[in-house]
Amino acid sequence: MSTSPDATSLIAALADEVPPDRFVTDPDIIDRYQHDEAEWAPYAGAVAVLRPRTAREVQALVRHCRRHGIPIVPRGAGTGLSGGANAVAGCVIVSLERMTAVKQIDRLERTAVVEPGVVNDDLRAQCATEGLWYPPDPASSPWSTIGGNVATNAGGICCVKYGVTRDYVLGVEVVTGTGELVRLGRQTAKGVAGYDLAGLMVGSEGTLGIITEITVKLRPLQEPHRTIAGYFDSLVDAGRAIRAVAEVGLTPSALELVDKRCLQAVDEWKHMGISAEANVVLLGRIDTPGTVGDDEADRMLQCFTDGGATWAAASTDQAEADALFAARRLAYPAMERLGPVLTEDVCVPKRHVPEMLSRIESIGQRHDVMIANLAHAGDGNLHPLLIAPADDDAARIRAQAAFDDIITAALELGGTVTGEHGVGLLKMPGLRQELSPAVIDMHRSVKAALDPDGILNPGKVF
Ligand SMILES: Cc1cc2nc3c(=O)[nH]c(=O)nc-3n(C[C@H](O)[C@H](O)[C@H](O)COP(=O)(O)OP(=O)(O)OC[C@H]3O[C@@H](n4cnc5c(N)ncnc54)[C@H](O)[C@@H]3O)c2cc1C
Secondary structure (H helix, E strand, O other): OOOOHHHHHHHHHOOOOOOHHHEEOOHHHHHHOOOOOOOOOOOOOEEEEEOOOOHHHHHHHHHHHHHHOOOEEEEOOOOOOOOOOOOOOOEEEEEHHHOOOEEEEEOOOOEEEEOOOOEHHHHHHHHHOOOEEOOOOOOOOOOOEHHHHHHHOOOOOOHHHHOOHHHHEEEEEEEEOOOOEEEEEOOOOOOOOOOOHHHHHOOOOOOOEEEEEEEEEOEEOOOOOEEEEEEEOOHHHHHHHHHHHHHOOOOOOEEEEEEHHHHHHHHHHHOOOOOOOOOEEEEEEEOOOHHHHHHHHHHHHHHHHHHOOOEEEEOOOHHHHHHHHHHHHHHHHHHHOOOOEEEOEOEOOHHHHHHHHHHHHHHHHHHOOEEEEEEEHHHOEEEEEEEOOOOOHHHHHHHHHHHHHHHHHHHHOOOEOEOOOOOOOOOHHHHHHHOOHHHHHHHHHHHHHHOOOOOEOOOOOO
8 A cells, every 4th residue: 555645754754753663554554543433423534543652752743743733633442432533634643552551550559550552451450460440441441441531531330339530540641732741640649739630631532632641540349249130111210210229329339221222232243142021121230248238239129119110130140140231331332233323422410310211212203213222320321322224314314303402401401411422523512502602712721722733633522
């Protein structure tokens, strides 16, 4: 494959600082890096992909691109669901996939220092060998990177009890849009020296800096959990059970919703023998040890029953319980096999979960759109998955209208357009609905301070 003149001059100009073999210029390979998993989000042609090994290589690229006005799109594993890592015309994609060192796991401080390309599950596995646990567990944990998780402030399954990525980031090393290589945040348990600029990087979606190292907090290994499953005839019944769990003051270590469409899609794909007898399944977990945990599990079971479960039970079979959660994790890729999925990520106050689920159903019917439902239900973080055949323009228009209506409904109920996936491209109109013009202007001011020439992930977020 020939290399474009732009890529040739870029590689030559940086040859003293960045070994040429760090660059990918084959258009067929570049194409694989140009988009994330948000199948509806547009992307354009990149000039090259840089796969750096060091922060200094990233810095050299940013300085060059700043001088020449070349846009840069940072990328982790490309599992994002909002188009945040999608290429923009003429950009260089910086894929952090080769910066995979776990530099330190400190048992005394309960911290880890990692490069951004470390895959979430790999970090969790390494921590486990030290008796430690990195809690944030997006369902993409077998593939997504800690850098991508930090840049999107990823949530996950156990976040209902243990918090999201933001709650675990102590410090970051970043290359800002000015080409500065800086350390932000701290390594200590406490610290208030200056503004929380490390926090600013969490969820910044590659628009303020390229993260080249992260220091995270760890916890002792999680206690074993009990799993409680409930079957429901309707989304709204399941929603009532979810609200009841919050009302009685329980803090489950997971509370996930998965509907029949998703379970069937997983089973058709993986043949896991998961029965989809119910329209909606709730999967709860309690990891409080001892008799207190037993009592909490009983109370969760009662909440499911009170919410209208047609069947509910605590699982006595760990393998069966694990299979249900594995199916939950596979639900999104299973649905992708049925057609391009437009993924919502709204989050509403827990009291409004039944109402929001009811509105999602009505919106699907009104626009004649197939909607499957997945949710980190205990957080009120709902993922209606809108599916329209790729070659059916009318269905796509209806799905987009339903997507917009779901966002409006979530905002009416005091929610947000994105609980964990980030704004990227798909939620930009929603962000403008959610934030006032004055707050959008504050975003612009922050961006101008750290990336004055607007070269980092331009055209994303706001
Ligand atoms: C099957 C499946 C399940 C999922 N489940 C969840 C879930 O439970 N919870 C959840 O929160 N998300 C989930 N996601 C979405 C996605 O996995 C997360 O957003 C994840 O954090 C993205 O990580 P990544 O490494 O793939 O980043 P990418 O998709 O490559 O990038 C995401 C964003 O971060 C930026 N970025 C990446 N690396 C860096 C860096 N080093 N410096 C600066 N910016 C950077 C990119 O520019 C982009 O804006 C799921 C996705 C899939 C496909």
